[in-house]
Amino acid sequence: MNTIIEKLLNDQVKFEAQASMQYLAMASWADANGFNGVADFFYNQSEEERVHMLKLVKFINERSGNVAIPALEKPKESYSGIIELFEKFLQSEIFVTEQINHVIFESLQNKEYSIHNFMQWYVSEQLEEEALARTLLDKLNIIGNDKSGHYLFDRDVNAIAAANSKE
Numbered sequence: 001m002n003t004i005i006e007k008l009l010n011d012q013v014k015f016e017a018q019a020s021m022q023y024l025a026m027a028s029w030a031d032a033n034g035f036n037g038v039a040d041f042f043y044n045q046s047e048e049e050r051v052h053m054l055k056l057v058k059f060i061n062e063r064s065g066n067v068a069i070p071a072l073e074k075p076k077e078s079y080s081g082i083i084e085l086f087e088k089f090l091q092s093e094i095f096v097t098e099q100i101n102h103v104i105f106e107s108l109q110n111k112e113y114s115i116h117n118f119m120q121w122y123v124s125e126q127l128e129e130e131a132l133a134r135t136l137l138d139k140l141n142i143i144g145n146d147k148s149g150h151y152l153f154d155r156d157v158n159a160i161a162a163a164n165s166k167e
């Protein structure tokens with residue numbers, strides 16, 4: 001495997017793993033602060049990111065590359081409220097999308113078309129996740145700091161989490 005691409009795919013393993021642990025920390029914060037719907041939503045998101053990470057690990061191995069399982073930074077674990085959680089969610093997804101775009105750009109530069117092809121699945125995932133993060137943050141920004149609004153948001157997000165976990 002091309003060493004530039006191998007390094008980029010390994011970096012992507014780390015970004016997906018980091019997102020998974022970040023969402024786990026966010027789920028745990030929400031769980032401890034009475035937002036059970038938001039907690040379930042982020043437990044699911046954490047699981048999804050782990051799946052994204054595993055898919056990369058398996059792909060690198062299938063292509064006879066070397067996987068370096070990374071050390072991770074400690075995720076942020078304390079939040080001012082659920083608006084901050086969803087701001088962090090959107091930020092994280094935008095960051096991951098930028099990194100995926102970078103892998104795709106380099107795949108084309110290096111004429112690694114099968115990598116380019118493999119990464120298209122991530123492009124679709126990112127489109128969905130960024131759109132979801134934006135929609136939820138927009139809703140929260142409309143609600144503002146209204147406590148009863150947050151209660152209803154938590155209940156609605158619970159339904160999204162339940163639907164996602166059935167997929």
Ligand code: FEO
Nearest residue numbers: 016049052096129
């Ligand atoms: Fe796999 Fe949403 O980054």
